[in-house]
Amino acid sequence: MTTHYLVLSALLFAIGGIGVLVRRNAIVVFMCVELMLNACNLAFVTFARQHGNIEGQVIAFFVMIVAAAEVVVGLAIIVTIFRTRRSASVDDASLLKY
């Protein structure tokens, strides 16, 4: 039973990872990150359910809180960049380099 949930979690994580690597739009990249986080949450909850303890669920809540905070900061950055550069592409913001 748990295997299905774990496979789903892995699939979601892979989709999120590939999205982060290949997409250029910052909003999409951001959503893919969220996807990966939630894939993790799913795995945590699954294992919590399987082992019959509460820790996994607690950690899932923590992840959600952190994700919420991250969204606030991350979106603010993306919006600021968009305002100055009229672009939400992550490749455009590449000034900080060698």
Next chain:
Amino acid sequence: MEPAEIISHTGGVIGAGWLLIALPLLGAAVLLLGGRRTDKWGHFLGVALAVASFVVAVLAFVQLLGFAPGERRRGVALYEFIPGVANMGLLIDPLSISFALLITGVGSLIHIYSIGYMSHDTDRRRFFGYLNLFVAAMLLLVLADNYVALFIGWEGVGLASYLLIGFWQYKPSAATAAKKAFVVNRVGDFGLLIAIFIMFSTFGSVAFADVFPKAGGASAGTLTAIGLLLLLGACGKSAQLPLQSWLLDAMEGPTPVSALIHAATMVTAGVYLVVRSGAAFFPADSTASLVVTIVGVATLLAGAIIGTAKDDIKKALAGSTMSQIGYMMLAAGLGVAGYAFAIAHLITHGFFKANLFLGAGSVMHGMNDEVDMRKYGGLRSLMPITFVTFLIGYLAIIGFPLLSGYFTKDGIIETAMEHSAILGWLAVIGAGITGFYMSRLVFMTFFGERRWAADAHPHESPSVMTWPLIVLSIGSIGLGGYLILSNRLMVFLGPAVGQPEELPAFHFFSPVGLATLALVALGAAYAWLKYGRAEVPAVAPRGSFLTTFARRDLYGDALNEALFMRPGQWLTRLAVFFDNRGIDGVVNGLAAGIGGTSGRLRRIQTGYVRSYALSIFIGAAVLAGAWFVVGTL
């Protein structure tokens, strides 16, 4: 007779013997630290303190005479210098008081003379400060009761000599000469230092009172090593072969300096060292004393030969100084029979050589500081006092009968002859050459045609300069006979350096003495033919290769350059090459390697978020894979 025991002494003038050193040192401190404020009266202070030191020396001498001969070695403790190693103290005995009298006596006369000689120099105060410093250091050298304090004085006179040779330091030749003297002296100092180290490790002390009695117990090899190293030190300070090259260049200093330091006193420090250490480290017929005699004879001939070819009056006298110190070294190497003659010749030489140098200075003073004797000539009528005193010094140095040099040099030659005929005859030949070059000097300067430069107005020097000459020439006349006849000096020095069981009797006109006189007369006659009667060319003729040989200081400088300077330069070049290519190569290569690598590595920082994300993924995958592999093992 062996040297007497050292008796510890307090009180009286001898107990206050430190004043001898402290007075001139005070003068040096006031004059050198006081700056321009002391310009007006500085030279008088310098003279006064030198004379005061002389008075103390005379009083100490008188007190010393009050003791029985066997009790005349007085050790005065001053303070613990290095606790348990060296206690600072003075040894006032016949030997050191003889030196103290010579140094302060001749030193005072030269101080007085310098008032006149340096009157036109704006730096006269500094000059007197250095002279006082020299007198203090030299007195420390001869009065110290241990080798460490002696070494401090030894270095002090080296410093004063350096400062005074380079007194006119704006002249490149003077600055170079000062540096040369300093460097060559370092070689000798190295020998003296090692000798002191060996003494300390062998005997556990550096005090004369501890070292000399224990010397008999050390192995022959150790004693020879100490003796030869002490001799190396003596060679450096006394300009003996092979460390002679600095003395001729040292004539760049003012003439009173040449008289005091580079003729009368400092350069005799080597003789003092050998005589002082003689009973312990240079016993008769030892290897060390044999080497001392060889060095002495070689130098007395080399100095005399150099003296024959020099046209610079001071350099001719410097060659003569080397030669005369060679005689002293020869005598000092002959063991207990020779010490008294070495010291007697040292004292009389101090007088007549100071006399000659100051006379030369007086001539230069009247001739616009010209030193080339080819531009002198016929000066005897214009400088009567200088001429007469110079003539007395000249007769004394060539050993004219009944003058000082006759007694002391003859004593050395006779003693050497008893020791070994070869040494004796070589010393006789040296005396003959002395007769030639000193006569040449006198004829070229005071006789013959006037070959002066157009602007020269020779005149007699002021009385402040001629009076010291007169006093010194009196010493040049009578002192030798007084010291040698009835063996006065030998008996006086006996408690300090030992004396032979049988005192030698002085024979007037012995066969050897007559042979010496004949050779001297021959030399003088030849000089008369060449330089008195014949015209002296204004430019030195090329001469044979022998003349060039003598003119170039027997190629001493060339030898030093070939043996030490060139290999030294190669070595430094090799070291520089190794430093640049080897050490710097490793360091710079390492830095360049790290720089290049980091330059390439920073290309990874592309600024693209996705490439960072990729590297994070790859890293995570690698870690997970590794964990997986480790987990299954």
